[in-house]
Amino acid sequence: GENVEQHPSTLSVQEGDSAVIKCTYSDSASNYFPWYKQELGKRPQLIIDIRSNVGEKKDQRIAVTLNKTAKHFSLHITETQPEDSAVYFCAASSGNYGQNFVFGPGTRLSVLP
């Protein structure tokens, strides 16, 4: 089955700097890669996603890149703000339900003022 690794587990950056979180996946059949942001005690919320036919996608300060050959994808946050502090989860899906939608273990991002 699919296995998703995520690094780093914790990340601290100064306000205004960039943050990068990387994920690797094992199943070459995976074709959908979402990123979720979870604030303390709240629900995970989708912030950006990418499909396997696209190499990069950007939405304001957030971008995701995908390298299918190397089986890794990354989240880039530019001009970080204190409200970006949260836990970020990546996931990989092969287009089937349930156990083929696998989350990474999460990265706790702290943006220091």
Next chain:
Amino acid sequence: DGGITQSPKYLFRKEGQNVTLSCEQNLNHDAMYWYRQDPGQGLRLIYYSQIVNDFQKGDIAEGYSVSREKKESFPLTVTSAQKNPSAFYLCASSGGPDTQYFGPGTRLTVL
């Protein structure tokens, strides 16, 4: 994700009791999911359902049961057989096999 509701927000259970967590969605999604999240940890799949009257075990189904009698509803019962039930429980739904939208969660504490 505003169309997914979970109740109650906080739930307290005595040891040996079964409790049922509610999950309702009005997004007309076919698929629904239950995840467990422990402090500082990721999301672990308990059960999922692709369609009404059908559901499948996830990675940690032992001690849990579900039903899917209506498209809008996917309740989760935490039975007394679940040895460490205290956790944050998240319900999600999806219109297809891809993007999942989460409810606000229920925090279960065993007294």
